[in-house]
Amino acid sequence: MKCFLLISLLIISYKSQASGIFRMQSETMFSLRNDYQQKLEAPMYEYFGANYQTFNHSLTFDSSFSAYANPNKAGDNSFELYLLNASYEVIPEKLIIEAGRTADFAKSVGSLLSDQVSLKYYLWEKQGSIGAYYGIERDLNSDVTKKENDTQVGGRFDYHTLGTRPYYFESKLQKEIGDKYSQDFATLGLHGPLLTNLWGSEFLFSGEHNITQVQTRRLELGVDFYPSMKFANRWRFLSYKSRPLVGEEHDPIFSVISRGRLYEITSLIDYLLLPNLTFSVSLSFNDYLLQETKRAQGYRTEVNLNYSNSDLKLSDKVYYFQSYGGKIYGSRLIVTLVTFAPYELSGSADVTYYTKITSAKATAVSTDLLLGKVVNDFKWQVGSEFNTNNILNYDFRFLTKLTYTGWRVIND
Amino acid sequence: MIKIILLIIFTSLFSNMAFAGTGIINRFNHEAHEKGAFKNLDFSCSQCHNFEMSSNNKSAKATNELTNSTFKTDLKNTCHQCHNTEDLRFKAAPKECILCHAKTPENTKEIKPLSHQNAEWKMTHSLNARTEGSSCLNCHIQADCLKCHLRRNDIQMQNHSRNFRFTHSVEARAQPHRCDACHTQNYCVKCHIGK
Numbered sequence: 001m002k003c004f005l006l007i008s009l010l011i012i013s014y015k016s017q018a019s020g021i022f023r024m025q026s027e028t029m030f031s032l033r034n035d036y037q038q039k040l041e042a043p044m045y046e047y048f049g050a051n052y053q054t055f056n057h058s059l060t061f062d063s064s065f066s067a068y069a070n071p072n073k074a075g076d077n078s079f080e081l082y083l084l085n086a087s088y089e090v091i092p093e094k095l096i097i098e099a100g101r102t103a104d105f106a107k108s109v110g111s112l113l114s115d116q117v118s119l120k121y122y123l124w125e126k127q128g129s130i131g132a133y134y135g136i137e138r139d140l141n142s143d144v145t146k147k148e149n150d151t152q153v154g155g156r157f158d159y160h161t162l163g164t165r166p167y168y169f170e171s172k173l174q175k176e177i178g179d180k181y182s183q184d185f186a187t188l189g190l191h192g193p194l195l196t197n198l199w200g201s202e203f204l205f206s207g208e209h210n211i212t213q214v215q216t217r218r219l220e221l222g223v224d225f226y227p228s229m230k231f232a233n234r235w236r237f238l239s240y241k242s243r244p245l246v247g248e249e250h251d252p253i254f255s256v257i258s259r260g261r262l263y264e265i266t267s268l269i270d271y272l273l274l275p276n277l278t279f280s281v282s283l284s285f286n287d288y289l290l291q292e293t294k295r296a297q298g299y300r301t302e303v304n305l306n307y308s309n310s311d312l313k314l315s316d317k318v319y320y321f322q323s324y325g326g327k328i329y330g331s332r333l334i335v336t337l338v339t340f341a342p343y344e345l346s347g348s349a350d351v352t353y354y355t356k357i358t359s360a361k362a363t364a365v366s367t368d369l370l371l372g373k374v375v376n377d378f379k380w381q382v383g384s385e386f387n388t389n390n391i392l393n394y395d396f397r398f399l400t401k402l403t404y405t406g407w408r409v410i411n412d
Numbered sequence: 413m414i415k416i417i418l419l420i421i422f423t424s425l426f427s428n429m430a431f432a433g434t435g436i437i438n439r440f441n442h443e444a445h446e447k448g449a450f451k452n453l454d455f456s457c458s459q460c461h462n463f464e465m466s467s468n469n470k471s472a473k474a475t476n477e478l479t480n481s482t483f484k485t486d487l488k489n490t491c492h493q494c495h496n497t498e499d500l501r502f503k504a505a506p507k508e509c510i511l512c513h514a515k516t517p518e519n520t521k522e523i524k525p526l527s528h529q530n531a532e533w534k535m536t537h538s539l540n541a542r543t544e545g546s547s548c549l550n551c552h553i554q555a556d557c558l559k560c561h562l563r564r565n566d567i568q569m570q571n572h573s574r575n576f577r578f579t580h581s582v583e584a585r586a587q588p589h590r591c592d593a594c595h596t597q598n599y600c601v602k603c604h605i606g607k
Binding site: 021025030043051055064083126191234258272282299306308324327328330350389399 | 498510530532535539556559566567568573574578581585586597
C-alpha cells in the first residue's frame with residue numbers, strides 16, 4: 001500500500017507540469033432516530049471523493065473514502081470504504097497502465113480488499129484496444145460463504161467504427177481462481193445502429209458464458225427505436241441464470257427462491273410531452289420457464305412522470321409488481337422547489353401496499369421533508385422523515401447533511 | 413474597408429450581447445487561446461470566423477458569409493469543434509463541460525443531458541457508460557459512480573426507498589438480475605441465515 005501511494009505521488013509530481021482539473025466531493029450526514037427496538041441511535045456518515053485528471057487525460061487519479069459510525073450500536077452496521085486508483089499513459093496515445101486498491105469494510109456484508117492492475121494498448125488510431133488485467137480479492141473476515149482469496153486474470157479487446165452512428169464491440173476472457181475452484185468466463189458485447197430508415201433503430205447484444213460449466217449465465221438482446229426526437233421505445237429480451245459465489249447455495253433463503261433459468265421481456269417507453277415533461281412506461285414480464293408454475297411468473301409495471309425546470313422538479317411514479325412472492329402496489333412522489341433560491345425545499349412520499357405469500361399484508365408509508373441552502377460550492381440540508389409500517393407505527397428521523405462539490409484548475 | 417470594419421464591430425457587439433446571457437463568452441480567453449492552442453494547432457482566424465487577417469495583421473479580409481455573422485457557425489459548435497470531439501488533434505483541449513458551462517457545481521444541472529431525465533436512465537445508463545465512458549467523465553468523476561454502486565448508507569436512502577425493506581422479497585424472486593447488479597449472494601445470506 002505504501003509503495004502504491006509512493007508511486008502515485010511520484011507520478012503526480014512528475015506530471016504536475018501538465019494542466020488539469022482537480023475535483024472534490026464531500027457529504028457529511030448526521031441522523032437522530034429510533035431503531036427497530038425503539039432505542040435512540042445517532043448514526044453519522046462521511047463520504048469524500050477526489051479526482052485529478054490532466055486535460056489530455058494522460059494521468060488520472062481517483063480516491064474515495066467513506067465511514068459510517070453508529071455510536072449507540074456496536075458492530076454490525078459500521079463500515080468504511082477507501083479506494084485509490086491511478087491511470088497513466090506510459091506511451092502517448094498507445095499504452096495506459098492502471099492500478100488501484102479498493103477496501104470495502106462493510107461488516108454487514110463481509111469485508112473485501114481488492115487490488116488490481118491492468119494494461120491497455122490502443123490500436124488503429126484508438127478505434128480499438130487490447131488489454132490485460134490481474135486482480136486479487138481478499139475476504140478480511142472469511143466465513144463459509146466466501147473463499148479467502150479470489151484471483152482474477154483476463155484479457156480484453158474492444159473496437160468501434162467511426163461515423164455518427166458507430167458500432168461498438170467488446171469482449172473479455174476471464175479466469176477466476178479461488179482456494180477450491182477455478183472457472184473461466186467469456187463476455188461479449190455488441191451495440192450499434194440497426195436500420196437507418198427504421199426510426200433510427202439501434203440494437204445491443206450482451207452475453208456472459210461460463211466456459212468451465214458450459215453454461216450461459218446472461219444473454220441480453222435489445223432493440224431501441226426512436227420514431228421522433230421526443231419518443232424512445234426500448235425492448236429487452238433476457239435469459240439469466242444466477243451465479244452462486246463458490247458453487248454453493250445456502251438454505252433457507254435459496255430454498256424459497258427459484259434458482260432456475262429466468263426469461264424476461266421488457267418494454268420501456270419514454271415520451272417527451274413538453275420540453276420539461278417526460279412520460280415513461282415500463283412493462284416487464286418474466287418467467288422461469290422450466291420451474292413449476294407456482295414459482296414461475298412475474299410482472300412489473302411502472303408509470304413515471306418527470307417534470308423539471310429551474311424552479312421546480314417533480315417526479316411521480318406509480319408501480320405494480322407481482323411475483324410468486326406476492327404483490328406490491330405503490331406510488332412515490334418527489335417534489336423539489338427552488339423558487340426561493342438560494343433555499344430549496346424538497347419532499348417525498350412513498351405509499352406501498354403489499355401482500356406476500358407468507359400472508360403478510362400491510363401498508364408502508366415513507367415521507368420526508370428537507371430544507372436546503374446553497375452557498376457557492378456548499379449545500380446544507382436539514383429535515384425530518386416519518387415512516388409507518390408493520391414494524392414501527394411511528395418512526396421519526398431527523399437529518400442534517402452538508403454537501404460540498406467543487407473543482408479547481410491546476411497549472412492553467 | 414471601413415464598411416468591413418464597421419460590420420465586424422457591429423456583428424461582434426451583437427454577437428457578444430447574444431452570448432452574454434449564457435456567460436460562456438465572458439469566460440473565453442481569446443489571448444490565451446491565441447498564444448497556446450491556436451498557435452500550436454496552426455489555426456488562423458478563419459477556423460472560427462468569417463474573415464482572415466492580412467499577413468501584417470493590420471486588416472481583415474472578409475468572406476461572403478460575414479454579412480450574416482462574424483462566426484462561421486453558432487457559438488456552441490465553434491467551441492465544440494475542439495472541446496467536444498474525439499479527434500486526436502484536439503486531445504489537449506479540455507473536454508470538461510463544467511469549465512465553461514458552470515460557475516458553481518450546482519449550475520452543472522443546467523446542462524444535464526435530456527437522456528438523463530428519462531425515467532429509465534437509471535436502468536439503461538450502464539450501456540452508455542461501457543461504450544462511451546470517456547464522455548461521462550466530462551461532467552462526472554468516479555465518486556459519482558461510487559455514490560450508488562459502492563457505498564451503503566441508511567441515513568438517506570438513495571437506491572431504494574425506505575419501504576423497499578418490506579417488499580424486496582417479492583422483487584428478488586422475479587428479477588434477481590437487478591439485485592445481482594450490485595449485491596452478491598452474501599448480502600442475502602448475512603441476514604436470512606442470521607450470521
